[in-house]
Amino acid sequence: MSEVIEAANRAREAARALAVASSSEKDVALAAMAAALESECEPILRANERDVDAAREAGVDAAIVDRLRLNAERIAAMATGLRDLVALPDPVGEVVRGWTAPNRVAYRQVRVPFGVVGMIYEARPNVTADAAGICLKSGNAALLRGSSSAQASNVAVAAALRTGLASTPLPADAVQLITGPREVTGELMRARGLVDVLIPRGGAGLIEAVVTGSQVPVIETGTGNTHLYVDEHADQQMALDIMINAKTQRPSVCNSLETLLVHAAIADSFVPKALAALAEHGVTVHGDARIAGHDPDGVRPATEDDFTAEALSLDLSAAVVDDLDAALAHIRRYSTGHSETVVTESLGVAERFSAEVDAAAVLVNASSRFVDGGEFGFGAEIGISTQKLHARGPMGLPEMTTTKYLVTGRGQVRP
Amino acid sequence: MSEVIEAANRAREAARALAVASSSEKDVALAAMAAALESECEPILRANERDVDAAREAGVDAAIVDRLRLNAERIAAMATGLRDLVALPDPVGEVVRGWTAPNRVAYRQVRVPFGVVGMIYEARPNVTADAAGICLKSGNAALLRGSSSAQASNVAVAAALRTGLASTPLPADAVQLITGPREVTGELMRARGLVDVLIPRGGAGLIEAVVTGSQVPVIETGTGNTHLYVDEHADQQMALDIMINAKTQRPSVCNSLETLLVHAAIADSFVPKALAALAEHGVTVHGDARIAGHDPDGVRPATEDDFTAEALSLDLSAAVVDDLDAALAHIRRYSTGHSETVVTESLGVAERFSAEVDAAAVLVNASSRFVDGGEFGFGAEIGISTQKLHARGPMGLPEMTTTKYLVTGRGQVRP
Numbered sequence: 001m002s003e004v005i006e007a008a009n010r011a012r013e014a015a016r017a018l019a020v021a022s023s024s025e026k027d028v029a030l031a032a033m034a035a036a037l038e039s040e041c042e043p044i045l046r047a048n049e050r051d052v053d054a055a056r057e058a059g060v061d062a063a064i065v066d067r068l069r070l071n072a073e074r075i076a077a078m079a080t081g082l083r084d085l086v087a088l089p090d091p092v093g094e095v096v097r098g099w100t101a102p103n104r105v106a107y108r109q110v111r112v113p114f115g116v117v118g119m120i121y122e123a124r125p126n127v128t129a130d131a132a133g134i135c136l137k138s139g140n141a142a143l144l145r146g147s148s149s150a151q152a153s154n155v156a157v158a159a160a161l162r163t164g165l166a167s168t169p170l171p172a173d174a175v176q177l178i179t180g181p182r183e184v185t186g187e188l189m190r191a192r193g194l195v196d197v198l199i200p201r202g203g204a205g206l207i208e209a210v211v212t213g214s215q216v217p218v219i220e221t222g223t224g225n226t227h228l229y230v231d232e233h234a235d236q237q238m239a240l241d242i243m244i245n246a247k248t249q250r251p252s253v254c255n256s257l258e259t260l261l262v263h264a265a266i267a268d269s270f271v272p273k274a275l276a277a278l279a280e281h282g283v284t285v286h287g288d289a290r291i292a293g294h295d296p297d298g299v300r301p302a303t304e305d306d307f308t309a310e311a312l313s314l315d316l317s318a319a320v321v322d323d324l325d326a327a328l329a330h331i332r333r334y335s336t337g338h339s340e341t342v343v344t345e346s347l348g349v350a351e352r353f354s355a356e357v358d359a360a361a362v363l364v365n366a367s368s369r370f371v372d373g374g375e376f377g378f379g380a381e382i383g384i385s386t387q388k389l390h391a392r393g394p395m396g397l398p399e400m401t402t403t404k405y406l407v408t409g410r411g412q413v414r415p
Numbered sequence: 416m417s418e419v420i421e422a423a424n425r426a427r428e429a430a431r432a433l434a435v436a437s438s439s440e441k442d443v444a445l446a447a448m449a450a451a452l453e454s455e456c457e458p459i460l461r462a463n464e465r466d467v468d469a470a471r472e473a474g475v476d477a478a479i480v481d482r483l484r485l486n487a488e489r490i491a492a493m494a495t496g497l498r499d500l501v502a503l504p505d506p507v508g509e510v511v512r513g514w515t516a517p518n519r520v521a522y523r524q525v526r527v528p529f530g531v532v533g534m535i536y537e538a539r540p541n542v543t544a545d546a547a548g549i550c551l552k553s554g555n556a557a558l559l560r561g562s563s564s565a566q567a568s569n570v571a572v573a574a575a576l577r578t579g580l581a582s583t584p585l586p587a588d589a590v591q592l593i594t595g596p597r598e599v600t601g602e603l604m605r606a607r608g609l610v611d612v613l614i615p616r617g618g619a620g621l622i623e624a625v626v627t628g629s630q631v632p633v634i635e636t637g638t639g640n641t642h643l644y645v646d647e648h649a650d651q652q653m654a655l656d657i658m659i660n661a662k663t664q665r666p667s668v669c670n671s672l673e674t675l676l677v678h679a680a681i682a683d684s685f686v687p688k689a690l691a692a693l694a695e696h697g698v699t700v701h702g703d704a705r706i707a708g709h710d711p712d713g714v715r716p717a718t719e720d721d722f723t724a725e726a727l728s729l730d731l732s733a734a735v736v737d738d739l740d741a742a743l744a745h746i747r748r749y750s751t752g753h754s755e756t757v758v759t760e761s762l763g764v765a766e767r768f769s770a771e772v773d774a775a776a777v778l779v780n781a782s783s784r785f786v787d788g789g790e791f792g793f794g795a796e797i798g799i800s801t802q803k804l805h806a807r808g809p810m811g812l813p814e815m816t817t818t819k820y821l822v823t824g825r826g827q828v829r830p
Contacts, residue, residue: 016771019770019771019773020770020771099792101785101790101792105781105785105790107791109808112773114803115773115803192626192627196803197803197804211607211630212607212630215626215627217632217633217802217803217804218632219804235826238825238826241826241828242826242828244828245828245829246828249828249829350823354821355434355435356431356434356435358434358527358530358819359819360819360820361819361820361821361822362819362820362821362822363822363823363824364821364822364823364824365823365824365825365826365827366520366822366823366824366826366827366828367824367827367828367829369828369829370516370520370822370824370827370829371820371822375516375520375829376522376820377514377516387632388529388530388611388612388632388817389612389632389634389804389805389817390804390805392817392818392819392820393524393818393819393820402803402804402807403807403808404773404774404775404776404777404807404808405775405776405777405786405791405807405808406769406776406777406779407776407777407778407779407781407785407786408765408778408779408780408781409778409779409780409781409782409785410653410780411650411653411656411657411780411781412780412781412782412785413656413657413659413660413661413664413781413782413784414660414664414782414784414785414790
């Protein structure tokens, strides 16, 4: 039996214990995991140093090396993340709905854990602790598959988490890190029946590979090619503020702005102000001809790729559109269904935009940076789903569960 | 472009119109579809005769030929099914939850249609009308792929439904039947991005093929290898009543009983009564040695396959188990996660069984035949999901939708 199948079988056993664990048992385990991260800080940092050195030697980009690097504060933040989960309500056992039929058979739909959750993720080692904690709080055993570049760090973090678990009545196999060669990911994707859900977190390539190749049901966490449509009836200062915030407040994340669409009727007044504000914030604009006309030297010509790809950098594609219909058509063509924004004072435009744009989140007169589990008040976030099945948008603890119908009678049979 | 891709593109266009259609527009369309089925009754029956003749010539089993056959009453029932949908609440637009953040950004999670739903199904032509109606009411365009044995009937039914739709403002392409060779099913399974969800309905082979082969997200509708555990603390008459009802009231469906498990402590008193009652109802028992010991001539020896497969006939596998743990272990090994039943007067046993059995529905002292959209009061049912993502158990209209977050502000940005 392969390492993956063995780990998945152990995870299933652990999941049985987790499914019937009380909230306080799980909270005690989370606290023990947090304490173990802190007491194992030194070995984790030593392991992390090996990953960082290897990445530097391999000539990896400095920004990526920085994401990989741990220090005492980052480990403390991981421990705090686990302790924050203790304060959140346990989703397991929630009665979602219930009713009594005319024949007095009683029905309850109750939240229960998935069972075994597989996470495939890239780069940052803090995801190891975050994902393990969210899975544990929601009663799921976690099979964690991190990137090879963070393997030493992930092994050390997972070992600490398991040490913490081992000091409690819950099974250490509730958290398992899967190491080994690339093929392991494929095995995880074929472990239907053993793994209940796979959640990929990372770049578009990873997500595409998992989504198209997996036989295990997948929750797709998404790339965000997000648009801001500035309508002819926009408050232009509001549009500028939202544009700058959505583009520059944290350009590397999925809810940051990628494409600006401006209604033709206000292009002459709005585009020069927008270009000036963007330049001031160090943003490179890739515009169509009608944008470039306002600053032929400053604006780079937009390619099809600029409109298609998620830049995740201080680059913004931009176009002038003739009307709302053209904006909707552009968004329909290029959107990844993450977050789409309109700035308008027209109720009619806001309503059509809200109704017709097909995305996890549609924003009216607010920055797309609000599309985030923390901003939504979920307390914990496992990712932002861009698929339509099960969960769409930021996923908190309830989204990490399924339900079960409990049907109780006194001997009723069907006539 | 292939027939499937062309149809899917037309379905996407239709889905845009459906997504913003009002409840009354959809209800008018359902009524028009029902009326068209009735007025096209003759051509549908003639087409159905061709399918029935072809099946008989091919030597198909009489029971299957009967399922294929339509008559005026069955067509009237299809029309009634569509009219019944009119009376049900429209799930689209329901605000699932909503809140206002401290910064006064307002969040609403609202039900919206999936978009394009693909249905792959076997045999009965009435599914064509049922699925089209449920998709339409929930705002989804339907791509229907029926079995080749019912193709003439399905073409005639779909044509009638489209004639009905064409008399309303909603697009006829909201309902499309996909004909063509076997490969078409594979194309549907690869149409990720064009088709939002695939729902297979049929035998285990079909479902397995779709679930493992599809790149489009799938809702697995399940085979039901359902168990009844008669605990030592059972009311034995209640257990007999539930056993006979669950096994014989309609043996061919997924919520019917397949395996009886009896606690060893009551085997001597219960098993003889159970065997007598089952024999009286024409049920063939495939038992383990401890069951067979009570009637060596009447009970056939149970094979591994008897415990594994869904018989869907008047055959029942049966075993004596030492205790609740052994019953739970048996169910864990063989269950397809559909519906599992315990009969007991012990609250402790009922609670452990409810908590530890991992299935869409767990029944205490009631027949598993209640696990059905109609019995649940859903009014319409597209199938019973045995997967854990999105929907689990009977799926009604709300399960045919996803959600979208609407986020509205007055220019708020993220600090």
